[in-house]
Structure formats: structure tokens, C-alpha cells
């Protein structure tokens with residue numbers, strides 16, 4: 001395990017008593033119609049009443065944000081510049097800039113300056129500090145859930161933050177922001193990548209699916225995806241089965 005999780009329970013904060021006082025006041029002033037009105041109104045959280053962002057949680061379930069998924073801005077090898085710019089801007093604003101792409105205009109801080117070193121299944125991994133909580137959730141979930149004979153897997157090599165871009169043609173790897181993780185490149189191929197990745201023996205069978213080519217159990221892939229990671233094995237062009245990237249909202253995670 002990489003660490004323990006914080007409880008998401010906030011405890012009793014007096015909201016119940018305040019709601020009851022409000023209810024009684026309305027009842028005194030307006031009688032039965034007030035009761036009907038209260039019944040019809042949707043419940044409003046304390047955060048919404050004070051116009052604050054949603055409370056952070058230890059392990060919120062979330063899906064990758066669609067506009068950040070590669071296939072939203074690269075289709076059949078052609079990049080939609082505006083959509084790519086939007087995704088880049090989001091990443092720079094949330095995580096910091098990376099050198100060489102003009103992203104300093106969105107955020108003066110470098111992404112790598114926010115990197116932390118942690119252990120993922122016992123292996124050292126450097127990753128952006130905002131994504132570290134999500135990775136703890138993944139590891140905890142996998143430890144608890146992926147225990148069947150077909151679901152066990154022991155990583156031997158993991159990679160996180162990098163400073164050299166592995167994409168060509170203007171794309172920016174999420175490894176540069178520190179929000180991507182690779183697991184065992186020699187067991188989990190990227191058949192749409194440049195050589196030597198695409199010369200992996202598992203890529204010879206062109207009819208095989210990414211799920212068939214990877215050594216990663218489905219339970220592991222599910223474990224990442226439930227906490228906002230996107231599995232790049234799903235990318236129709238790359239089928240990068242070693243690669244997970246956090247495309248959820250980091251502001252929903254308790255640090």
C-alpha cells in the first residue's frame with residue numbers, strides 16, 4: 001500500500017438543526033403550503049448554498065473528462081488544433097507548464113516542480129502531487145478487489161513523470177505533466193507507437209484486441225478507470241496498453 005486513506009465522513013455539523021429551525025419558521029409563517037414547497041424542492045448541500053465548489057473526497061468515483069481524451073482531439077492521425085489547445089490549457093492550468101510548448105502563458109509554474117516520489121505496488125514512482133491521491137485509491141482498490149487467480153498481477157517496472165516528449169506532431173505526452181503511469185512496457189505493448197514499442201510480438205496478431213494483447217488483468221484496468229484514469233489501450237490508433245493517465249478532475253480529490 002502507498003498510504004492510508006482519509007475518511008470521507010465529515011461528521012455532524014449542525015446542519016440538521018439549522019434545517020429544522022428553518023422548517024419551523026416557514027411552517028409558522030406560511031403553514032401547509034410551505035411544507036409542500038419544501039417537499040418539492042431538491043435538497044441543496046451546504047456547499048451549494050454558499051456557492052462553494054463540491055467538497056473534496058478521499059476516493060471520488062469519476063470518469064475521464066471527455067475533452068481530455070486523446071481521441072477527442074486526434075482523429076485518424078489528424079489533430080483538431082482548437083480542441084488540442086483546450087486540453088493543453090486545462091492541463092497547464094491545473095498541473096503546471098512544460099517547457100517548449102508556450103504553456104507559460106497559462107501557468108508560470110513548471111509541472112515537474114510539483115512532482116512527488118511515492119511507491120506504487122512497492123516500486124518507486126515519480127508523479128504530480130495532485131494525482132498521487134488518485135493513485136493511492138487505485139492501489140487500495142486493486143489490493144482489495146483483484147485477488148482472483150486471473151486477476152493477480154505483479155508490476156516489475158513502472159514509469160511516471162518524464163521530461164522528454166515521446167509524441168511527434170505537436171502532441172504533448174501526459175508524462176510531461178506527471179499525470180501518466182506506464183506499467184511494464186515489455187508485457188503491455190503499444191502497437192500504434194513508434195518502434196521498438198510496435199515491434200512487440202503481441203502486435204503481430206492484428207485481429208487481437210488491446211485487452212487480449214495486454215498482460216494486465218481487466219480488474220486492474222477497471223481499478224484505474226473508476227478513479228478517473230483513462231487507459232490508452234482504448235485509443236483506437238495507439239492501443240498503448242501499458243499507459244494510464246489521470247483525466248478526472250484533480251480538484252475533487254482530498255490531498
Ligand SMILES: [Zn+2]
Nearest residue numbers: 180181182243
Ligand atoms: Zn505512457
